[in-house]
Amino acid sequence: MNNVNEGSQFESRLPDDGRYWDDLAARIVDSAEPILRQHGQRQAWWHPLAKWSPAIGIGAAAAAILILVAGPPKVAGGNQVSFEQLISPQEPVAQAVVSGAPASDISAMLLVESGGER
């Protein structure tokens, strides 16, 4: 029987010449020069920062903790700004709603309607 076996009729169609592979590799690398340069430039500006990234990270975390511990800012006159004022939008109606006199609770309204008796 004729062979369809290893190596008897077949050999690689890929070139054996080492220089061919060197030339092809050089062609691919040379033509990639603009992409490599682009990567190099991108690297250039953030690389110095990346070297300090642990220190920058620790500093940022410490600053965040300090802000939280220090609490809300105080008014120059010594009066503490209320929490409601801090979270309310900076416009008069919203301020009035949030920091105005509290609304009557429902039990008080029921007592008024029934003449104050249970």
Next chain:
Amino acid sequence: MHVDNVSDGELVVWARRGDGEAFGALVRRYLRPALAVAWEFAPSRDGAEDLVQDAFHRALRALPSFDESRPFRPWFFTILRNLGRNAAEREARWSTGPVSEGLRADGADPEEEAHRADVRDRIRRGLDLLPPMQRACFRLCDMEGFDGVEVAEMLDLSAATVRVHRHRARAALRDALRDLNDTEEEEEEK
């Protein structure tokens, strides 16, 4: 820098920083299997070289978003295969390739050489008739000498599937040669 013993992951990190030597090392490491795979999609060696070059450039462009803890090889071959498929679709056909380039012609005896030429021709025609994946698995394993596991990774198949494709390709080629065998036996009987 001695790049031969450096892992793919390290070369990827250096190449994405614009290191041409690291990129060159990656290219040299995968050039041969890449050309073998590309040739399955391209009608000529020149076309295959262009595909390989395009695949390496695309991989290099995409390196900044590539996770270097993942293996480079399957990622690269996925890029190459996708490019190859697109190119083949553009060509509107799969390459049958000049298979005879891969068949030996070293017989000294003219009669023996004529016989071999006949065998080569039948194998070439047999290969042309094979489904693309069977042909690719047979060529890459039996003609280019790549390991079955390696071919599985190059073509994104399981090793078992590569074995099945090779087995079917061999069976088909055996059938293509059977007629030749029968003719020879008849001549010997006479």
